[in-house]
Amino acid sequence: MALKHALTGRERILAAAVELFAEQGFDATSVQEVVDRAQVTKGALYHHFRAKDDLLSEIYGGLLAQQLADLDRILAAGYPPAAALRAIVVDLVETTTSRLAEAAVFAREMHKLADDRMAVLRAQRRRYHETFREVVAAAQRSGTFASTASAEMVTLVVFGVVNQLPQWYRPAGPTAPRQLGEELATFVLAGLGAG
Amino acid sequence: MALKHALTGRERILAAAVELFAEQGFDATSVQEVVDRAQVTKGALYHHFRAKDDLLSEIYGGLLAQQLADLDRILAAGYPPAAALRAIVVDLVETTTSRLAEAAVFAREMHKLADDRMAVLRAQRRRYHETFREVVAAAQRSGTFASTASAEMVTLVVFGVVNQLPQWYRPAGPTAPRQLGEELATFVLAGLGAG
Numbered sequence: 305m306a307l308k309h310a311l312t313g314r315e316r317i318l319a320a321a322v323e324l325f326a327e328q329g330f331d332a333t334s335v336q337e338v339v340d341r342a343q344v345t346k347g348a349l350y351h352h353f354r355a356k357d358d359l360l361s362e363i364y365g366g367l368l369a370q371q372l373a374d375l376d377r378i379l380a381a382g383y384p385p386a387a388a389l390r391a392i393v394v395d396l397v398e399t400t401t402s403r404l405a406e407a408a409v410f411a412r413e414m415h416k417l418a419d420d421r422m423a424v425l426r427a428q429r430r431r432y433h434e435t436f437r438e439v440v441a442a443a444q445r446s447g448t449f450a451s452t453a454s455a456e457m458v459t460l461v462v463f464g465v466v467n468q469l470p471q472w473y474r475p476a477g478p479t480a481p482r483q484l485g486e487e488l489a490t491f492v493l494a495g496l497g498a499g
Numbered sequence: 500m501a502l503k504h505a506l507t508g509r510e511r512i513l514a515a516a517v518e519l520f521a522e523q524g525f526d527a528t529s530v531q532e533v534v535d536r537a538q539v540t541k542g543a544l545y546h547h548f549r550a551k552d553d554l555l556s557e558i559y560g561g562l563l564a565q566q567l568a569d570l571d572r573i574l575a576a577g578y579p580p581a582a583a584l585r586a587i588v589v590d591l592v593e594t595t596t597s598r599l600a601e602a603a604v605f606a607r608e609m610h611k612l613a614d615d616r617m618a619v620l621r622a623q624r625r626r627y628h629e630t631f632r633e634v635v636a637a638a639q640r641s642g643t644f645a646s647t648a649s650a651e652m653v654t655l656v657v658f659g660v661v662n663q664l665p666q667w668y669r670p671a672g673p674t675a676p677r678q679l680g681e682e683l684a685t686f687v688l689a690g691l692g693a694g
């Protein structure tokens with residue numbers, strides 16, 4: 305409970321929503337149940353979120369916003385392509401494994417989101433994918449990376465592994481997130497002839 | 500309608516179930532709606548399937564059974580490791596893209612399946628993953644493939660791309676399944692130093 309009390313009201317609400325959506329699904333969960341679980345008033349919830357849909361979009365939106373900020377920071381550092389790709393892949397694995405329940409709930413329930421909310425998240429995710437793809441494509445054009453596969457395929461490979469993490473990765477397991485990210489980056493760079 | 504009439508009653512029932520589960524979800528679909536859409540009697544449905552759960556497990560079970568049969572056939576042919584890996588990856592992409600709606604419905608609704616039915620499918624999927632991983636691991640032990648990444652990571656890479664196909668692949672798009680499978684296989688083999 306020490307941890308719970310360190311969270312803000314907004315964070316407590318989101319954590320309660322993740323738990324309840326994971327346990328019983330988005331449709332079966334009422335705003336009242338989220339309020340009860342988070343131990344806040346209904347007024348407090350509606351101060352932060354207009355509707356139940358907002359909870360679901362923010363569960364994923366928070367992770368995505370962090371990943372986009374990290375991506376911008378990594379690219380601003382001006383690393384050579386191989387180091388940039390490695391830093392991005394490690395960050396994706398570390399941020400996703402730090403919010404496994406959020407990622408799993410969102411993957412299962414996202415088709416319940418209204419089109420306008422989903423469109424916002426899709427646009428952010430597209431910006432991430434397109435930026436990543438361009439890192440690979442630019443290095444292929446300059447000859448730093450081999451054109452073994454299209455930059456599109458390399459993007460599918462990285463996000464394929466990352467998107468599967470919620471299905472099998474357990475923090476108590478033998479492999480630390482950083483190690484897993486490094487292993488994926490090493491394999492991808494070898495595939496690009498930059499190992 | 501010509502195609503529909505070429506299907507057996509069992510196939511018509513499964514096709515109707517895939518359509519309805521995709522349109523309105525597993526929970527919201529009744530056996531009566533499946534019967535109406537498939538234009539069969541309720542008796543005909545219960546001749547083939549004990550319950551609505553059977554429809555969902557068979558939607559994925561059919562694809563999985565085909566992939567396992569193909570895997571056994573490829574391995575029985577005794578190809579060298581790189582050729583075997585290529586044939587397996589191309590087959591996975593071709594079979595999955597030939598049943599995109601089935602794969603998408605199953606991914607979304609599988610958590611609705613009773614534990615015993617899910618356990619059967621999981622065991623079959625595990626046999627596929629373990630066989631694939633061992634193809635990679637054996638070639639790494641013999642030195643044919645480099646140990647850039649664990650055989651486990653290579654398995655995650657391949658299934659990560661394959662499992663994402665229902666989310667973006669469209670048969671009308673510019674890339675044929677075989678070409679996509681070849682591209683993935685080429686990249687994976689390059690990552691394993693066997694390009």
